[in-house]
Amino acid sequence: MRFKARRAYVPGLAALLVAAVAGCSAGSGDDSSAGDSKPGETTSATAAQPGKYRTLREACGSVPRSTLKDLLPGAASLPEDQQEKAYQGAAAVTYDTDRRVGCSWKADSPAASNQLVIDVERVVSYDPAVSDDTRAQEVYAKKEAGANIAPATPSASSSGSPDASGSPGASDAPGASDSAAAPGPQTVSPSATASGTASTSASAGATATATEGLEPRVLDDLGDAAFLDDVLARSGSAAQHRTVSVVFRTSNVIVTVRYTEQPALSTEVPDSKELQDKARGLARTLVDQLNE
Template sequence: MQPKARKAYVPGLAALLVVVAAGCSGGGATDGAVTDTKPGGPTTATTAQPGKYRTLREPCGSVPRSMLKDLLPGAASLPEDQQTKVYQGTASVTYDTDRRVGCGWKATSLDASNQLMIDLERVVSYDPAVSDADRAQEVYAKKETAAGLPSSPASASGTPSGTPSASGTGTGAGTNTAPGTTTQTGSPSGSGNPSGTPSGTPTGSGSGTPSDGTTPDGLEPRVLDSLGDVAFLDDVLARAGAAAQQRTVSVVFRTSNVIVTVRYTEQPAHPTVVPDSKELQDKARGLARTLNEQLNE
């Protein structure tokens, strides 16, 4: 009886040793990569890079006082306490200041009324296969397309390789139209800010706005170089009412996953005065460059 019991035990022990040996020698990933053991071979999941920017700076304090004085000449004639209030600006109403912020300013003088608005949007992609920057390019491209520039499409200048073109399927994005309100739109950019030129008064040079209100050659809405990753400028002259004309210059640019809009509007008090394109464009582009530098600090 004992020999039979010994024979039944030995095969069971051998089977146990085989199982243990298989468990110790079984192949397994040692680098932390997740593999798929299903038919079709192993696969490794990839995730797109997050955007460069994780937060946004406070907008109303982003415009230097010296620039506000030049952009809002009407504030200079106000009492000190009112000047301070004008220069403080009015923050736009947003639901998440890490994703969207904006600010607006307005001042009126005997010559003209000026309005300034800036809007910063941080774009986040919820698709793990699409980076935040690529998603932001889709949003930017829709803004440029909506502006209806007379020439190049949204992907024409400065668009990094591999980013969606103007026909991208991004969601709309917005900008603020007035202090305290948020709407959707797109446009802005600017540079230098000539001083000493009365607001709303044509400069009298060949680069000024023609008397018929058309935009001078070379100042038409266009794609801009050397501003962010991509940028464009829009210039629209429209009658605000029967007694005056109003010009709005917008500059929109994208830096990584942040889209910035600068909108600068002037409405002369006299109905025969046409706001000067070059002056407004220079000031708007100057502010846009300052905001871009702040993003890269």
């Protein structure tokens, strides 16, 4: 009886040992596969490339003093302390200076009031599948669409004399600008406004023949993409004021330069070519700074 009981006990013990060994083997296999899955998860999802720019330089110090003197002629007649304050500018209030900075300047003279504003935005994509550059392209495209800029290619092909205006952007449909610009109040017609005020300025005659091709347009010589907008408006009984905006993108940074002039006399009209040349000149300076 004792022998039979021992024979019955041994197989049962063996079964328990086999089950325990099998359980340990299964558990160790699960741990191994779970440990391997973590590195696999981090390497399988390829993150989009970050943008070229990680920080932004201080905005008010980015415009050279010589440029400010040219864009703000009224500041030269101010007392020295006020002149220094005018050239220093007023920094825009932002919550993260690595994401957005800006500055504004203003100076009045007996002839006109001039204002300059720059805005610099570093675009960051929070979607790991979308790069900062791609997101910046989307933001820039919305700005360009909002300005109702005409396509550059058709207008360039329709121009019979691309260099007639003598300006860098004259290849963008100079022949078609006058007829296209006349109907809308928000669309600039530099030739018409200059010729209509020929008696108020000694240089108005020259301006009338040199302003073709200065309509709002895409620019191909600034950054990765750029456009120019030019708006002539009047506020109540005040003189007409012209605002030229140049917007460009370089990698994941979008810069806006806005330059406004309002003459003291209601009969005067700000010269479109002059304001555009100055705004584009500053934009080129800012592009060079970003490329440093």
